[in-house]
Amino acid sequence: MTPLQHYLFLAVALFSIGAWGVLARRNIILVIMCIELMLNGINIALIAFSNYSLDGAGRGQVFVFFIFAVAAAEVAIGLAITIALYRLRERMSVDELHEMKG
Amino acid sequence: MQHDLLAIIPELMLIATALVILLIDPLLPPDGRRGLGYLGVFACAMAGLSTWFLRNEEFTAFNDAISLDRYTIYFKALFLVIAVIAMLLSEKHLELHRRLLGDYYSLILLATVGMMVMTESIDIMTFFVGLELMALASYILAGFFRYDELSVEASLKYFLTGAFASTFVLFGLALLYGITGYTNYQQIGETIAAGNVPGSTLVIAIILVIAGFGFKVGAVPFHNWAPDVYQGSPTPVAAFLSVGPKAAGFAVLIKFMTVILGSESGTWVGLIIAIAIVTMLVGATMALVQRDLKRMLAYSSIAHVGYLLLAISASGEEVAAFASASIMFYLAAYALMNLGAFGVLVYLSNNSSFGNRLDDLAGLGKQFPWAAGILTVFMLSLAGIPPTAGFFAKFYLFAAVVDAGLAWLAMVGALFSLVSAFYYLRVIVYMYMRQPEQELERSGERSFDLNLGLGLAAVGVLLLGLYPSPVLDAAQDALLMVLGF
Numbered sequence: 006m007t008p009l010q011h012y013l014f015l016a017v018a019l020f021s022i023g024a025w026g027v028l029a030r031r032n033i034i035l036v037i038m039c040i041e042l043m044l045n046g047i048n049i050a051l052i053a054f055s056n057y058s059l060d061g062a063g064r065g066q067v068f069v070f071f072i073f074a075v076a077a078a079e080v081a082i083g084l085a086i087t088i089a090l091y092r093l094r095e096r097m098s099v100d101e102l103h104e105m106k107g
Numbered sequence: 108m109q110h111d112l113l114a115i116i117p118e119l120m121l122i123a124t125a126l127v128i129l130l131i132d133p134l135l136p137p138d139g140r141r142g143l144g145y146l147g148v149f150a151c152a153m154a155g156l157s158t159w160f161l162r163n164e165e166f167t168a169f170n171d172a173i174s175l176d177r178y179t180i181y182f183k184a185l186f187l188v189i190a191v192i193a194m195l196l197s198e199k200h201l202e203l204h205r206r207l208l209g210d211y212y213s214l215i216l217l218a219t220v221g222m223m224v225m226t227e228s229i230d231i232m233t234f235f236v237g238l239e240l241m242a243l244a245s246y247i248l249a250g251f252f253r254y255d256e257l258s259v260e261a262s263l264k265y266f267l268t269g270a271f272a273s274t275f276v277l278f279g280l281a282l283l284y285g286i287t288g289y290t291n292y293q294q295i296g297e298t299i300a301a302g303n304v305p306g307s308t309l310v311i312a313i314i315l316v317i318a319g320f321g322f323k324v325g326a327v328p329f330h331n332w333a334p335d336v337y338q339g340s341p342t343p344v345a346a347f348l349s350v351g352p353k354a355a356g357f358a359v360l361i362k363f364m365t366v367i368l369g370s371e372s373g374t375w376v377g378l379i380i381a382i383a384i385v386t387m388l389v390g391a392t393m394a395l396v397q398r399d400l401k402r403m404l405a406y407s408s409i410a411h412v413g414y415l416l417l418a419i420s421a422s423g424e425e426v427a428a429f430a431s432a433s434i435m436f437y438l439a440a441y442a443l444m445n446l447g448a449f450g451v452l453v454y455l456s457n458n459s460s461f462g463n464r465l466d467d468l469a470g471l472g473k474q475f476p477w478a479a480g481i482l483t484v485f486m487l488s489l490a491g492i493p494p495t496a497g498f499f500a501k502f503y504l505f506a507a508v509v510d511a512g513l514a515w516l517a518m519v520g521a522l523f524s525l526v527s528a529f530y531y532l533r534v535i536v537y538m539y540m541r542q543p544e545q546e547l548e549r550s551g552e553r554s555f556d557l558n559l560g561l562g563l564a565a566v567g568v569l570l571l572g573l574y575p576s577p578v579l580d581a582a583q584d585a586l587l588m589v590l591g592f
Contacts, residue, residue, distance in 0.1 A: 068281075085247075086259065089259045099267075105335040
């Protein structure tokens with residue numbers, strides 16, 4: 006059986022790549038995708054924990070379903086707000102968010 | 108089974124009303140939409156009534172997903188008051204911006220449900236769903252004026268930082284589940300206290316969770332979104348966002364720190380103290396240089412988060428009950444005074460060419476004596492001057508910190524509180540002692556709702572200042588029953 010560490014390594018790798026993308030990417034759609042990547046890293050960690058942990062209730066797997074549902078809602082709202090911005094500025098870059106400072 | 112539904116009657120009422128509002132909104136003529144706000148207020152009143160009837164119940168429901176007890180009842184009542192005042196402040200403002208839609212009230216109600224679920228959850232899954240319900244509704248609310256560039260920008264900033272922060276909380280929670288094998292607060296706490304969990308993973312989990320909460324409540328160094336979001340979003344929404352999610356965040360933070368991580372206080376107290384000091388420093392100094400009142404209130408609310416975090420660090424010590432009770436009282440006082448302060452800004456921008464700038468305040472004492480007077484009350488309260496709620500709130504908070512043996516920390520807090528008095532009193536000085544370069548143009552849009560909302564907040568602030576014991580007793584009662592202090 007694959008040891009737990011391997012799954013966790015994958016999970017942390019996905020989470021970190023996602024986090025790097027959120028900070029480095031300028032396109033808002035890509036930023037939202039990177040947030041999804043982070044969530045998927047967490048999902049892998051949860052499923053792995055659920056499989057290897059001593060409790061047989063599979064709570065981690067149930068948790069993943071909640072995260073799926075919430076992530077879907079989050080993307081829907083994020084894209085809606087992005088479209089609202091696009092209609093006003095005809096651009097979709099994080100650099101557009103500069104009206105307020107201080 | 109029947110018991111389970113009993114625990115969430117207030118939430119069910121609010122959800123049902125939110126859906127009914129969405130359904131009937133398209134059927135109404137444009138000027139018939141005003142009634143929807145009253146429907147929302149009525150739903151909150153009914154929900155408040157049902158929490159009153161449930162006040163002596165104490166049980167867990169839905170397979171230990173949520174618990175009903177005095178602690179949750181206290182916070183549910185607070186959230187309902189916040190929602191009612193926020194809805195009362197909104198109506199005229201939305202109408203003047205041609206955005207008086209039923210969606211707005213639905214979103215406020217759903218965000219309130221999210222806060223309630225967060226607070227009553229005793230399971231990390233339920234907590235996460237509540238957190239996201241609140242957060243998703245507030246992202247949309249921030250961008251509710253979607254033809255206004257600032258509002259959309261505020262909304263997007265709030266969304267991106269908020270969603271990013273959520274993933275950190277979630278990763279921390281996943282690690283807690285991984286090392287203990289449980290999702291229930293109590294069981295996680297017991298497993299950690301038993302001591303056979305890998306220490307380094309636990310520390311990472313604690314740091315991730317604290318960072319995530321730091322984002323949500325707006326603590327330095329995760330505060331950057333707050334000023335932009337408050338400045339850009341519609342003023343009544345800023346009022347709601349500056350108090351609701353914060354109160355909910357602290358309600359959960361108290362539970363987290365005592366129930367889950369109570370045995371590990373040695374690990375996190377130092378971290379929280381460091382964050383608290385930096386938060387107060389940045390909040391107080393940045394508020395000094397702001398010329399925009401909404402930004403100033405944003406930084407002032409960051410400073411208030413710093414004071415609250417002081418008390419959280421005190422709750423790692425032996426006097427946890429007093430510290431937590433002082434946080435609960437502070438949140439109630441803070442909610443009323445901050446809603447009120449933003450509410451006066453709503454009033455002024457409805458009635459005149461007021462542009463939320465500090466200079467616009469000049470001569471207001473003569474031109475709008477009532478609004479100026481009431482804003483004075485809120486500013487005195489925010490500064491912590493008797494006989495207002497803010498004074499007792501700060502007094503109890505710092506007393507709790509001193510009792511925890513952290514007197515030097517209370518001194519630091521008092522010092523920053525002194526700095527903050529400067530920018531609150533400056534508002535009053537501008538209103539009464541400065542001559543305006545040109546008077547504001549009046550546009551004479553009166554609104555009974557807005558006046559009622561402001562009146563409620565002002566009376567609440569004065570009442571809590573003159574007679575704080577009922578609320579403080581309720582908070583202490585709540586803690587006695589729940590967290591087993």
